Amino acid sequence: MDIKDRDLRSIQEVRFLVKEAKKAQKEFAKFSTELINEIVKQLSMAARAEAENLAKMAVEETGFGIWQDKMTKNIVASEKLYEHIKDMKTIGIINEDKDRKIVEIGTPVGVIAALIPSTNPTSTAIYKALIALKSGNAIIFSPHPRALKCTLKTVEVLKKAAAGMGAPEGLISCMSIPTIEGTNELMKHEDVSLILATGGTAMVKAAYSSGTPALGVGPGNVPAFIERSADVKKSISKILASKTFDNGTVCASEQAVVTERCIADKVKDEFEKQGGYFLKGEEIDRVVKIMETPSGGMNPKIVGKSAKDIAAMAGITIPDGVKVLICEEKGVGKEYPFSKEKLTQLLAFYTVEDWIEGCELCYKLLENGGLGHTMVIHSNNEEIIREFALKKPVSRLLVNTPSTQGAIGLSTGLAPALTLGCGAVGGSATSDNVGPEHLINIRRMAYEVDDLDIKPEEDKSIDKLDIEAICKMVIEELKNIKK
Template sequence: MNRIDNDLLSVQEARILVENAREAQKVLAAFSQEKLDKIVGHMAGAVCKHARELAVMSCEETGFGKWQDKFIKNVFASDFLYKNIKDMKVVGIVSEDTEKKTMDIGVPVGVIAALPPSTNPASTTIYKALIAIKSGNAIVFSPHPKAKRTITKALEILIRAAEESGMPSGAIGYLRTLTIDGTTALMNHKDTSLILITGVPKLVRAAYSSGKPTIYGGPGNGPVFIERSADLKQAAADIIASRTFDNGIVSASEQAIVAEECIADEIRRELRDNGAYFMSEQESEQLGRLFFCPDGSINPEIVGRTALELARRSGLCVPQETKVLISEQTYVSSTNSYSREKLCPVLAFYVEKDWLNACEKCLELLINEGMGHTLVIHSNNENVIREFALKKPVSRVLVNTPATLGGIGATTNLFPALTLGCGAAGGGFTSDNVSPLNLINIRKVGHGVRKLEDITDGVLKREAAEIGGDISSAVQNSVNGTHDLIELLERLLEQLK
């Protein structure tokens, strides 16, 4: 009975939250970009002061990752993000071409339903709230049940700061009674304009079935190719640093290394020097049994755990300094645990004869899982880099950088984001690092600059010239010139009407 009551309560709460958000958004829609920026700046500054507290709280509540790295992500999602968007023009006139007499006007989509993950609960919540208000939208969150306390704390800080700066009450809201029915009601409400999901795969189908536009940051399974011209020492250091960042739970991070045969031994040596442990076939099988549940979903017990914890859980004896566990593989298949995304510091290792074969192996891995997400290449050969960039079904190609930090825009100039679109290849409609620009519609304004007859004038003149040439030819070359001449003149008159 209590569960039924909670379902009904959650559904009713979702309806009220969206209705309040709708009314608040009508007020926000009238705000200038300057006024919205003032609110966003206050929000970012307030929540950044709690970055460490939220990081510790997240680890204590979920058991995932490292608080030190979550602290970095929280600063990234607040202070660093704000610095990157504060001068961005998103609402009102965003561009104007006085010569062509056109204008683009940014129009908020309305009310956004947001589902943050348990893996990056505080940082993703902060990021989504900031880009929503920046673009003049209201946003209602359904916190992840495993990170409810952390997400709620972050939202309370953000709401208080925003309302102190003039944001209308209700523009940011969240479900307090969490049920599947309530979250579904939130997504299906007639006044919900867009759904923004990051890392909650069990609710993606429900989001798409709502008929609402859905931006989904899907699973990554990014391969990293190390080509013979790469700085091998730097590549190995980058990969280990990336795969251990927050214990491997960022979707952009490397999942499988593909190395050219001629440098494979040196790569193994560099990886070992950076804390990698290469498992035997039997050890790989032991660890592989832990990765997934019988229904194919990832086992939450391995998510965000250290290499030493994973080794202990699977009965492996590894050196105390081990940071990453690596399994040498040959084939890619849907039944091979090492061919899929693993949210922990584990890597597959493939050796290919040359870059052309490596290219095919990367493609196999992406087709198996992770289409549309991310590919990494370590190389100083611009031709090879270009070939990989041109031909891989991904939304991000990262070059000579740790994937975890490069993919989200920390060590690259990609937009700083914690929702990474996977495009059509990954079943979404944007391939962007999701920004405020993805949360608006563009209203096009165009002044009249020509008349309809201007479009056909050139064609008619050309045809007239051609007919004139035919008349001259008919007069000079045909015995029946008079008949042909009359016929051509009639054609000319018809074209000039």
């Protein structure tokens, strides 16, 4: 009875939150653009001020990652994101093409349901709140049960900042009783206009099958190709900086390194110098046993853990200072565990003959759970870089940069985001880094630009004179018939 009662309370809570959000959004839609922008600014400042505290709460509650890196993500989601979107036109007249005589008007979609992952709970909540309000929408969060406290605290900070600027109650809210039934009610509710889903494959599929429009992004299986012209020392440094960032919990982190045989020994030596440890023999078997569930999925117990933690769980001894555990993998597929996504400090390592074989292998790795997401290439050969860009089914091909930091817009010019579209090939409705521009409807006012010279049809109606003439003709015909 307790479980059923909890589910019913969760559903009822969702219905109340949606009702309040709908009412709040209608009021919020009347706010001036200037006031909305100021509210978004205050949200950014409030989240930035609490970035450290929220990061520590997330690590303490979930057991995932490193608080200093989660703090960085909180800053990206607040301060850096705000700088990117502050001058963006999202509501009212957003564009006017005088030559084509088209005026574009941005309008909010309404109430947004935001699903939050346990790996990046506070930063994702901050980011989604800012882009939702910037586009004039209300937002309701569905937190991961494992990250409930830190998500609720994040929402509390955001709500307080919004209320201080006169935002209506209910504009930002969060489920306090997260259940599958409650989340399903939220996603399928007739007054929810759009779902922003970030998380596992099953959750994203549920969002897309809910009947409500959705922007969902799932897992990545990011390959990193080190081509022979690359600066190997810098490449390894960047890969390790990315893979160790928050202990690999960002889905854009590298999952496999692919390099050419002619530089393979140099790459391996550099990995070992900088903190990579190549597993051997029984060590591989021991790690494999703890990295997967019996069904072949990723074991949640290793997510966001350090190399030292994983070694202890596997019962193996590694030197001090090891940052990442590496396995020289032989193939790609379900029977090759290291070829899959690993949101922790584990990497697969592959050696190929040349960049053409490397291109094919990277494609296979992407097919094994990362289609449409991200890939990184380390190379100084622009021709080969372009070949990869033209042929790889990814939404982001990152060049000579850490994949994690590059994908979320920290080390590149990409839009700062924690929801990274994977395009149709990856089962997503967009291939962009999702921002406020994805959370509006655009109304287009179009004036005539091409006079089709349409002339009014001639009046073919019968006038009075025509009727008299016809009558005379009929009378004459009748006279002739009598004769």
